[in-house]
Amino acid sequence: xxxxxxxxxxxxxxxxxxxxxxxxxxxxxxxxxxxxxxxxxxxxxxxxxxxxxxxxxxxxxxxxxxxxxxxxxxxxxxxxxxxxxxxxxxxxxxxxxxxxxxxxxxxxxxxxxxxxxxxxxxxxxxxxxxxxxxxxxxxxxxxxxxxxxxxxxxxxxxxxxxxxxxxxxxxxxxxxxxxxxxxxxxxxxxxxxxxxxxxxxx
Amino acid sequence: xxxxxxxxxxxxxxxxxxxxxxxxxxxxxxxxxxxxxxxxxxxxxxxxxxxxxxxxxxxxxxxxxxxxxxxxxxxxxxxxxxxxxxxxxxxxxxxxxxxxxxxxxxxxxxxxxxxxxxxxxxxxxxxxxxxxxxxxxxxxxxxxxxxxxxxxxxxxxxxxxxx
Numbered sequence: 214x215x216x217x218x219x220x221x222x223x224x225x226x227x228x229x230x231x232x233x234x235x236x237x238x239x240x241x242x243x244x245x246x247x248x249x250x251x252x253x254x255x256x257x258x259x260x261x262x263x264x265x266x267x268x269x270x271x272x273x274x275x276x277x278x279x280x281x282x283x284x285x286x287x288x289x290x291x292x293x294x295x296x297x298x299x300x301x302x303x304x305x306x307x308x309x310x311x312x313x314x315x316x317x318x319x320x321x322x323x324x325x326x327x328x329x330x331x332x333x334x335x336x337x338x339x340x341x342x343x344x345x346x347x348x349x350x351x352x353x354x355x356x357x358x359x360x361x362x363x364x365x366x367x368x369x370x371x372x373x374x375x376x377x378x379x380x381x382x383x384x385x386x387x388x389x390x391x392x393x394x395x396x397x398x399x400x401x402x403x404x405x406x407x408x409x410x411x412x413x414x415x
Numbered sequence: 416x417x418x419x420x421x422x423x424x425x426x427x428x429x430x431x432x433x434x435x436x437x438x439x440x441x442x443x444x445x446x447x448x449x450x451x452x453x454x455x456x457x458x459x460x461x462x463x464x465x466x467x468x469x470x471x472x473x474x475x476x477x478x479x480x481x482x483x484x485x486x487x488x489x490x491x492x493x494x495x496x497x498x499x500x501x502x503x504x505x506x507x508x509x510x511x512x513x514x515x516x517x518x519x520x521x522x523x524x525x526x527x528x529x530x531x532x533x534x535x536x537x538x539x540x541x542x543x544x545x546x547x548x549x550x551x552x553x554x555x556x557x558x559x560x561x562x563x564x565x566x567x568x569x570x571x572x573x574x575x576x577x578x
């Protein structure tokens with residue numbers, strides 16, 4: 214008799230699909246708020262736009278307790294090692310949304326002081342254009358990330374993050390070998406990457 | 416007003432001056448900076464608003480270190496310029512004015528002008544082993560960043576990089 218009812222009680226699926234379904238609907242955002250995009254982020258989180266509708270209301274200000282970093286604003290070269298450290302500290306699996314033109318490409322700041330896009334130093338999943346983007350744009354970015362999570366494979370995400378850890382170890386080795394600061398190490402690694410025709414250091 | 420007092424008490428300290436619509440400016444040598452500052456302090460110019468610098472790449476000496484003072488009682492302002500050659504140094508004011516500590520570190524960081532006697536002359540804004548001084552006019556705007564693309568040439572020197 215119980216054999217007849219088994220189709221009602223059991224659902225067969227792929228592991229990736231069921232895990233990713235859980236992941237995409239319980240994102241824990243951490244704001245890396247360094248400029249005006251963070252103001253729009255506050256609006257996105259609060260009642261009018263309300264990111265809670267997408268299962269991402271549990272905002273944490275500690276990287277240890279979050280898995281979706283929103284980089285909100287201009288990242289200077291001096292901040293680059295900090296950004297890498299904080300990304301490394303986040304709980305796995307982790308995703309990054311680059312919010313606004315400054316975080317995505319350096320924006321209007323084409324100078325010695327500004328990192329020309331955070332994707333030079335950490336892996337980015339979704340870019341949201343705008344200066345700053347409206348809350349709707351950021352929500353659309355989160356929805357795009359959810360679509361991406363739905364489709365990705367667990368092992369690919371793991372390898373993706375492992376490649377970053379490998380680059381962090383290379384950076385630390387470089388700092389120790391040359392006796393330079395993190396900023397200078399990243400700067401020199403970026404120059405080396407540009408020579409090889411690569412856009413990133415991870 | 417204050418310039419007459421300086422003239423009276425420290426003759427020959429002021430090498431140049433102008434007073435365009437009330438912006439009192441005096442130019443003094445680095446050697447007379449400390450006596451002039453002592454005098455200014457006694458005269459009530461006790462608020463050091465800012466220290467900055469100007470790069471004149473074709474001029475000798477190359478830099479002007481610029482001090483702005485405010486007299487809180489009379490609301491009078493005074494600008495003091497000290498010309499300084501590339502590689503030369505200016506006496507620090509960090510011992511008389513606490514605020515001068517970071518101002519001078521900023522000028523040291525961005526222009527490469529050193530301040531003799533400063534208690535802690537490290538870079539303030541850029542990282543410690545940053546190559547070059549960004550506000551010098553021959554510093555390329557992109558600082559040699561390979562990922563700064565078009566529009567990143569030096570404003571001075573016809574856009575060509577030097578050094």
